[in-house]
Amino acid sequence: MKITDVKLYPVGTRRETGGISPHIIVTMATDDGPIGVGEMSDLAHNPALPDVDYLEYTLNKRLSGADPFDPERIDPVVDGFQAPLGAGIDTAIHDLRGKILGVPVHDLYGGAYRDRYKICYPIFRQMDMSQFDLNLDRVKRMLDLGFDLFRFYVGGDVDIDDKLFRQLRDNHGDAFKVKSLDFSNRLDWKSCVAAVERLAWVEPMLVESPAKDIIGKAKARERIPFPVSEHCNSVEEAIAFADSVDILNIQVSSAGIRRMREVFATAQGLGLKTLIGTTQELSIGVSAQGHLGASVPNLDFPGDAAGAQLYLEDVVVDRVKYDNGHLVVPKGPGLGMELDQESLSKLGSRTWDILKK
Helix, strand or coil: CCEEEEEEEEEEEEECCCCEEEEEEEEEEECCCCEEEEEECCHHHCCCCCCHHHHHHHHHHHHCCCCCCCHHHHHHHHHCCCHHHHHHHHHHHHHHHHHHHCCEHHHHHCCCCCCEEEECEEECCCCCHHHHHHHHHHHHHHHHCCCCEEEEECCCCHHHHHHHHHHHHHHHHHHCEEEEEECCCCCCHHHHHHHHHHHHHHCCCEEECCCCCHHHHHHHHHHCCCCEEEECCCHHHHHHCCCCCCEEEECHHHCCHHHHHHHHHHHHHHCCEEEECCCCCCHHHHHHHHHHHHHCCCCCCCECCCHHHHECCCCECCCCCEECCEEECCCCCECCCCECHHHHHHHECCCCHHHHC
């Protein structure tokens, strides 16, 4: 069996919090029928959006005629692109392999350690009071849907953060829980420590990205009473972080399922804890995160992949499901996702015009 055609479908999807996020859906056809699907997720973080026609041409030139199970041919292509692009190719390859063998992606690695895992919902950073009431409403709606664990992006205005937490406690008591205070490396370590001291009463499970540099992360870790986590994109980063953080935040969009499983194995060897992060994926990407989480033994903290709930639109027939705040790992074969061709057409634009709507 050979790969015969790679197609890319750029789409833009609205978040319930506002704004449109760009993604590229990947399809990978073969000469014997199965078609793999993947996702280059939430490309707004990239310095520039790719030229889709040129990227599609390049992928066809490098992958046409390749055996989907030939790592010497496939792996250099995946590794040769920046994070979300290569990860989208990787997820399509995994989906294709699972469909060829008739098994879910996690079975490609020996089976599932779990069929679901706990997820938190994101509450984005507040720089002023404009989102305050909306966030109060957002937490209430998510609690009603079974999400009781939240990731709060902080480091904007700590007075507003504190006020929001106090109002939420008044409204809901202990019904809502804080998984993380995510500083996104916005502050220096001293400012982060001061903010954590101010907000420590909410008792978060962890503090994320407390400083830009490794020394700053280590200094913050020494001074705050909660575990520190950091996004980890490679085995090399995992080793570099070994003495400065407690938890590695690992996500498929960094380099794909195969490479991120290597990071999980490295974390286990280093004695570090793990969680599965997010770049806010659509259902295809969330499914990849789910299968990654199912395939590893050392998943220690709740994850962040709430994109199938966050987005008002998606590109699959049936979205990834959440059950009482848990991501339910889709059943295969492959990633277990079926593309909705009508949605692909409605949400797509090869020149990214969809983002201007």
